[in-house]
Amino acid sequence: MAGKPKLHYFNGRGRMESIRWLLASAGVEFEEKFIETPEDLDKLKNDGNLMFQQVPMVEIDGMKMVQTRAILNYIATKYNLYGKDIKERALIDMYIEGMADLNEMILVLSLCPPDQKEAKIAQIKEKVTDRYLPVFEKVLKSHGQDYLVGNRLSRADIHLVELLYYVEELDPSLMANFPLLKALKTRISNLPPVKKFLQPGSQRKPPISEEDLEKARKIFRIK
Amino acid sequence: MAGKPKLHYFNGRGRMESIRWLLAAAGVEFEEELFETREEFEKLIQGEKKSLFPGQNSMVEIDGMNLVETRAILRYLAAKYDLYGRNIQEQAWIDMYVEALKDLSDMIMFFPLSLPGEKAMNLEYILQRATTRFFPVYEKALRDHGQDFLVGNRLSWADIQLLEVILMAEECKPSVLTGFPLLQEFKARISCIPTIHKFLQPGSQRKPPLDEGSIETVKNIFRFERGMFLKNMGTIVAEY
Numbered sequence: 001m002a003g004k005p006k007l008h009y010f011n012g013r014g015r016m017e018s019i020r021w022l023l024a025s026a027g028v029e030f031e032e033k034f035i036e037t038p039e040d041l042d043k044l045k046n047d048g049n050l051m052f053q054q055v056p057m058v059e060i061d062g063m064k065m066v067q068t069r070a071i072l073n074y075i076a077t078k079y080n081l082y083g084k085d086i087k088e089r090a091l092i093d094m095y096i097e098g099m100a101d102l103n104e105m106i107l108v109l110s111l112c113p114p115d116q117k118e119a120k121i122a123q124i125k126e127k128v129t130d131r132y133l134p135v136f137e138k139v140l141k142s143h144g145q146d147y148l149v150g151n152r153l154s155r156a157d158i159h160l161v162e163l164l165y166y167v168e169e170l171d172p173s174l175m176a177n178f179p180l181l182k183a184l185k186t187r188i189s190n191l192p193p194v195k196k197f198l199q200p201g202s203q204r205k206p207p208i209s210e211e212d213l214e215k216a217r218k219i220f221r222i223k
Numbered sequence: 224m225a226g227k228p229k230l231h232y233f234n235g236r237g238r239m240e241s242i243r244w245l246l247a248a249a250g251v252e253f254e255e256e257l258f259e260t261r262e263e264f265e266k267l268i269q270g271e272k273k274s275l276f277p278g279q280n281s282m283v284e285i286d287g288m289n290l291v292e293t294r295a296i297l298r299y300l301a302a303k304y305d306l307y308g309r310n311i312q313e314q315a316w317i318d319m320y321v322e323a324l325k326d327l328s329d330m331i332m333f334f335p336l337s338l339p340g341e342k343a344m345n346l347e348y349i350l351q352r353a354t355t356r357f358f359p360v361y362e363k364a365l366r367d368h369g370q371d372f373l374v375g376n377r378l379s380w381a382d383i384q385l386l387e388v389i390l391m392a393e394e395c396k397p398s399v400l401t402g403f404p405l406l407q408e409f410k411a412r413i414s415c416i417p418t419i420h421k422f423l424q425p426g427s428q429r430k431p432p433l434d435e436g437s438i439e440t441v442k443n444i445f446r447f448e449r450g451m452f453l454k455n456m457g458t459i460v461a462e463y
Contacts, residue, residue, distance in 0.1 A: 063312070069294070069318065073318050094290065097293075097294050132276070
């Protein structure tokens with residue numbers, strides 16, 4: 001079996017961060033090769049490493065995997081974080097696809113023109129408290145268990161807790177009426193591999209700075 | 224086991240079409256409850272006890288579950304009907320192939336909703352992506368292993384999805400597969416599989432592309448107030 005998984009992306013959260021969270025929570029050590037310039041990205045493409053000319057790309061178990069969801073599915077399956085059968089997996093998938101919608105909104109927020117930002121943030125906050133968090137609070141309430149699905153840790157818990165950290169960064173008061181989600185966040189954060197990942201000096205990435213955003217725009221040729 | 228799967232959606236392709244394809248290819252009979260108006264749509268989404276997230280606009284009732292989220296439904300069906308590979312590596316390849324195809328099919332799906340002045344530009348973008356980013360990958364995959372199917376030398380979700388997207392692309396430009404001889408053979412071969420052949424016949428549950436008349440209906444049902452447009456990363460941005 002090959003060495004550690006190797007992540008190819010720019011030095012920021014973007015679409016790679018949920019992969020970092022999942023690997024870290026599964027206790028898997030990984031390496032990172034950062035794309036710093038458009039030329040770095042061109043080289044990856046020209047050397048035939050990016051199947052669809054896009055990153056994230058993760059070298060893992062002899063494959064050069066692309067497509068964020070494909071990568072996450074593989075990691076979750078390999079490390080037993082995807083439920084015990086296809087019905088549990090369906091439940092996990094429903095939850096995480098909903099989370100992905102919200103995650104995407106928060107992700108593209110940094111690309112929002114300044115004059116539209118405040119309105120966008122208000123829109124996101126409303127979706128958080130009215131559409132998304134109530135669903136997951138209700139799930140936890142309905143079965144009273146420590147985890148979202150199947151009474152054991154799955155990727156659904158990890159993705160949700162990651163998302164809750166972003167919600168908190170946006171506005172801590174958003175979590176006020178969701179006691180069970182707060183408890184889940186604390187519980188998951190105390191799991192040893194997650195706790196380690198949350199420490200300073202880990203491979204977890206901070207919110208993007210203006211400077212790094214400019215750099216990323218150049219790399220990915222975003223206008 | 225419960226009765227046939229039941230699909231809830233509007234009477235068009237949209238995000239449900241890939242699900243129809245997968246069920247049909249697997250030889251699974253299914254029922255549909257199709258809505259045509261905003262009111263019917265509201266009735267569906269207000270049945271919150273049925274749907275996980277408020278505001279969902281599609282749902283499949285299957286095996287005692289009310290499944291929402293297209294990918295959740297597709298993965299469940301692929302696994303259930305043995306179209307998801309035999310092991311984790313095959314699953315990985317299938318996932319990579321179908322995720323990329325979804326990028327392309329989303330672009331094509333939203334194309335009829337382009338702002339009028341941007342239609343030509345969007346079409347050119349779609350065709351350029353299809354012929355330089357996506358189709359070459361699948362042509363190469365088939366060439367490299369010389370097998371009839373994309374993954375594991377047997378029919379999988381990836382093959383079904385690829386055929387669906389090829390046909391969608393050909394609706395945009397009939398000659399789009401010029402320069403891709405293996406994809407042309409692939410298209411012919413997969414179309415001949417009895418369950419798929421049946422689905423391709425008139426009178427099946429396969430839905431036609433959006434025409435001018437149904438575009439207005441769709442805009443009204445899903446409340447698309449402005450046009451769709453493609454950003455330079457291929458991300459669809461919807462304002463509604």
